[in-house]
Amino acid sequence: MINNEALRVDIASEFVGAKAFKAADTATVRLQKQVNSLAKSYLGLYGAQRLAYGLVNSAKAFAADDKAARVLGQTLNNLGLGFGQNAAIVNDYISNLEKQTGVLDDELRPAMDRLLRATGSITKSQKLLNLALDISAGTGKSLAQVTQSLQKAYLGQTQSLGRLGVGLSKAELTSASFEEIQTRLAVLFEGQASMAADTYIGKMNKLTVAVNNAKETIGKGLFEGLSATGGGGASGFDTFTKVIDVAAKGVALLLSTMGKTTGAIALFAQGKTGSATDLILGRKPADRSGIVPSIGAELKKAAAEKAAAKARAAMVKSTKAQTAAIKEQTALQKAGTLFDLQQTQIIAALKGEISADERKRLELQLAILTGNTSEASKLAGELAKSQGLSQQLAAYLASLPDAKNPFTAWKSYLDMIEAQVRRITTVSPAPITSMASGYGVTGTQYSLPNGSQQVSAAGVEFTVNVNAGSVIAQEGLVDVIRDSLLNDSLQAKFAAIYRQGGLGQFG
Amino acid sequence: MPTSVKGANDLRKALKKFAPDLAKETQKELAAFLKPVIRDARGFIPSNEQVPSGWLVGKQKGKWERVAFDSGIAKRGIKYKTTPSKVNRSGFRALVSIVNKSAAGAIYETAGRKSGITGRFTPRLNGQIVGAGQKMQGRAMFRAWAQDQGKAKGYVLQAIFNSAKKFNARTGVK
Numbered sequence: 001m002i003n004n005e006a007l008r009v010d011i012a013s014e015f016v017g018a019k020a021f022k023a024a025d026t027a028t029v030r031l032q033k034q035v036n037s038l039a040k041s042y043l044g045l046y047g048a049q050r051l052a053y054g055l056v057n058s059a060k061a062f063a064a065d066d067k068a069a070r071v072l073g074q075t076l077n078n079l080g081l082g083f084g085q086n087a088a089i090v091n092d093y094i095s096n097l098e099k100q101t102g103v104l105d106d107e108l109r110p111a112m113d114r115l116l117r118a119t120g121s122i123t124k125s126q127k128l129l130n131l132a133l134d135i136s137a138g139t140g141k142s143l144a145q146v147t148q149s150l151q152k153a154y155l156g157q158t159q160s161l162g163r164l165g166v167g168l169s170k171a172e173l174t175s176a177s178f179e180e181i182q183t184r185l186a187v188l189f190e191g192q193a194s195m196a197a198d199t200y201i202g203k204m205n206k207l208t209v210a211v212n213n214a215k216e217t218i219g220k221g222l223f224e225g226l227s228a229t230g231g232g233g234a235s236g237f238d239t240f241t242k243v244i245d246v247a248a249k250g251v252a253l254l255l256s257t258m259g260k261t262t263g264a265i266a267l268f269a270q271g272k273t274g275s276a277t278d279l280i281l282g283r284k285p286a287d288r289s290g291i292v293p294s295i296g297a298e299l300k301k302a303a304a305e306k307a308a309a310k311a312r313a314a315m316v317k318s319t320k321a322q323t324a325a326i327k328e329q330t331a332l333q334k335a336g337t338l339f340d341l342q343q344t345q346i347i348a349a350l351k352g353e354i355s356a357d358e359r360k361r362l363e364l365q366l367a368i369l370t371g372n373t374s375e376a377s378k379l380a381g382e383l384a385k386s387q388g389l390s391q392q393l394a395a396y397l398a399s400l401p402d403a404k405n406p407f408t409a410w411k412s413y414l415d416m417i418e419a420q421v422r423r424i425t426t427v428s429p430a431p432i433t434s435m436a437s438g439y440g441v442t443g444t445q446y447s448l449p450n451g452s453q454q455v456s457a458a459g460v461e462f463t464v465n466v467n468a469g470s471v472i473a474q475e476g477l478v479d480v481i482r483d484s485l486l487n488d489s490l491q492a493k494f495a496a497i498y499r500q501g502g503l504g505q506f507g
Numbered sequence: 508m509p510t511s512v513k514g515a516n517d518l519r520k521a522l523k524k525f526a527p528d529l530a531k532e533t534q535k536e537l538a539a540f541l542k543p544v545i546r547d548a549r550g551f552i553p554s555n556e557q558v559p560s561g562w563l564v565g566k567q568k569g570k571w572e573r574v575a576f577d578s579g580i581a582k583r584g585i586k587y588k589t590t591p592s593k594v595n596r597s598g599f600r601a602l603v604s605i606v607n608k609s610a611a612g613a614i615y616e617t618a619g620r621k622s623g624i625t626g627r628f629t630p631r632l633n634g635q636i637v638g639a640g641q642k643m644q645g646r647a648m649f650r651a652w653a654q655d656q657g658k659a660k661g662y663v664l665q666a667i668f669n670s671a672k673k674f675n676a677r678t679g680v681k
Contacts (some may be wrong), residue, residue, distance in 0.1 A: 008605070013599045013601045
């Protein structure tokens with residue numbers, strides 16, 4: 001199908017927005033409307049939940065704060081510092097510190113508690129807590145970590161203080177006293193906490209402190225309200241919890257009574273009035289079997305004994321069965337292990353480099369082990385045949401005569417060569433009288449030209465007079481010789497034969 | 508790639524409603540710029556003797572009858588449009604365009620531009636496939652458009668802008 005719309009040259013066009021954009025726009029508007037309606041309906045439920053959640057959180061915050069304050073008060077008492085207004089002073093100090101630095105009293109109280117236990121002095125603890133706040137703000141470490149390090153340093157362990165990275169060397173920490181270290185640290189981290197409190201993060205922390213305090217106040221109010229419900233005073237809250245306990249019991253009783261009533265109505269409907277009465281009054285069901293109690297007891301006893309005997313017999317039977325099963329299992333395991341072991345060994349051996357005969361034997365063993373009878377019989381036949389052939393081959397080899405030494409004849413040849421060499425070394429060469437005899441050629445001999453003479457018998461220099469007509473230069477002589485050789489060659493003279501054999505060479 | 512002109516359709520409607528003479532004048536201007544291209548494109552359509560004889564009208568029967576070639580029909584199929592098209596999937600509406608409407612003309616225009624000049628049909632079509640990019644290549648309309656080198660496009664746009672200026676001047680819109 002040809003799409004004619006594609007065969008178009010668009011010269012000018014206008015963007016009016018795709019359908020998808022409009023669809024998405026419409027869908028977004030609809031979704032927004034639905035979300036708005038959902039939010040309105042959800043807001044009520046969510047608000048109630050958040051209120052309950054907030055109240056519980058407030059109660060928890062107040063409880064935690066109260067606990068920390070009491071622990072600190074107890075520490076003061078234990079250290080003998082709980083006299084007079086000390087507890088109030090410490091609490092006020094912590095409250096003020098919280099407002100100034102933005103650090104929650106949840107952190108300040110445990111820190112103060114730790115320092116008090118180490119120093120035993122409120123004044124020293126306050127100084128150290130101030131220092132700890134400075135170090136914490138300066139190093140970014142938590143107040144708990146810094147306070148712990150200071151506590152340890154006060155007690156003589158300065159390693160943890162070094163780990164905080166406060167700028168003191170190990171030697172300084174080891175050699176200096178705590179007072180000197182404290183002075184040095186005070187110099188190094190002076191004003192860090194107040195500076196940090198003035199930053200935006202510090203202000204945020206202060207806001208957090210305010211919110212936390214508000215929560216504690218609300219929690220306190222909640223507890224006081226509940227306590228007032230119980231009559232107020234110190235025992236008001238206990239009374240309130242007792243009331244809740246009583247109310248819970250009442251609800252439980254109500255539910256129980258409703259259940260019993262329903263059950264009794266059902267029994268009445270079935271005509272079991274006695275059982276219904278027992279259920280309502282909470283009595284044990286009366287014995288309505290008509291059997292004399294003593295006989296009934298005997299019957300029960302006999303039944304119990306019978307049941308016990310039956311149980312014993314069942315136990316003995318099961319024990320025996322278990323023992324037999326274990327034995328069988330053990331035997332099977334042992335047999336299985338043996339089988340597996342043999343099989344594994346055979347397979348391992350088959351993977352190695354072995355002869356064909358050994359391979360057949362192993363395959364036969366494997367076939368027997370695995371119960372492959374057809375393969376086993378086939379392999380057994382092949383093995384027997386192989387064994388028979390081996391025996392025949394051994395007999396044939398045994399009947400063969402001794403093999404002759406192939407190098408026996410070599411000795412005579414070598415002796416002959418030795419004799420020839422010895423003879424050649426003793427031969428003295430005859431003086432060369434012609435060119436042909438110099439090459440060992442027999443037959444027609446050519447005498448040297450007249451006037452030619454041997455200059456040195458031992459050397460190779462010869463003076464040869466050539467009757468070559470008028471030769472002026474060496475090149476002329478070469479030409480004459482070449483022409484002569486060509487003639488000889490055409491006439492099939494022996495000199496040409498030597499030339500072809502590579503013995504004659506000119507220039 | 509067409510040039511997007513914002514509000515061109517509204518301008519066209521406004522011209523038709525409030526300045527019919529200006530609308531006619533614009534149409535005439537556009538026609539004057541586009542007709543040479545159309546004439547060239549029609550010139551590239553071969554005569555009946557130049558195409559495979561089996562493709563001609565009268566030789567094709569059944570479902571192939573619709574795509575049978577006739578030089579006159581194919582030539583008349585190439586024309587210009589100044590009426591807005593439907594909005595395509597990307598949200599664009601063509602305002603001025605040149606089209607090759609006939610089936611046989613479209614086949615002559617595009618045969619072999621994707622798969623190459625192979626087989627028994629396309630090598631016998633002759634004609635040169637010209638144009639930039641695969642979708643703007645062809646033997647007639649696209650070839651004429653490529654040879655025009657955008658001159659007609661520039662004139663058309665200029666004509667639209669001029670008419671807008673004139674209309675605004677006449678209605679006092681600044």
